[in-house]
Amino acid sequence: MSSTTTPRLGAHRTPAARLGVQVVHDLVSAIVTGEVAPGDLLPTETELCENFGVSRTVIRESMKRLEEKGMVSVVQGRGTQIAPQSEWNILDKVVLGTMIENDETLGILDELAVVRGQLESSIAAAAASARSGDELRVIHDHLDTMHTTAEQRDAFAAADVAFHFAVMDIAGDRLASGIARSLSKRAGESSRYYGAPGADAVRLTLEEHQRVYDAIEAGDSDAAAREMRDHIALAWERRRIRD
Known part of the structure; x- marks a missing residue:
């Protein structure tokens, strides 16, 4: 799945909830549930801004948090790619909690x-x-x-x-x-x-x-x-x- 075919992550959320921590939670949930799978590319920064209704700064900070959790990596010339589950920080509060719930x-x-x-x-x-x-x-x-x-x-x-x-x-x-x-x-x-x-x-x-x-x-x-x-x-x- 490429950035041109990825579902509009965050599109079903209400604008009031689309800041910081909530964006990270939503993206972690999408990855854990397989809405986007290992090897897939996340939508572009512009698309994510539109989907979540937030600024580029919020999206960039969210990408950093996802990298820290081992869930994504930046592929030069391609974009942000979902990492294999073996690389996820399973002990991370959000990651493990989301895995349990799903x-x-x-x-x-x-x-x-x-x-x-x-x-x-x-x-x-x-x-x-x-x-x-x-x-x-x-x-x-x-x-x-x-x-x-x-x-x-x-x-x-x-x-x-x-x-x-x-x-x-x-x-x-x-x-x-x-x-x-x-x-x-x-x-x-x-x-x-x-x-x-x-x-x-x-x-x-x-x-x-x-x-x-x-x-x-x-x-x-x-x-x-x-x-x-x-x-x-x-x-x-x-x-x-x-x-």
């Missing part, structure tokens, strides 16, 4: 759960080796909050996330924890991530968190890794909406 098979969330399990199992193992009394109390406080908010979905989910982040704080692995936090936040922003948990979901989640805590408290790195990995896999399995 993945009808839930394949991205399946992959995310696997990667989270791998990362957070190693983080839990490190936490079991490094924990102190004060740090254990912080984790346990979050576990207590989960118990007291068991019938309050949002508060329970927030305490659940806080439990995981507290384990990351103890582990001290900045790189693994940073990636795991990013994945957790992006997933949590999507209603699809919470899916359709069954009636026993809260009870099972509490039991799994208790086992993670017990293993960390005991200083058992192997058990902590196993319990965290199993918990993340089982929790997603419970929430995942079946085809």
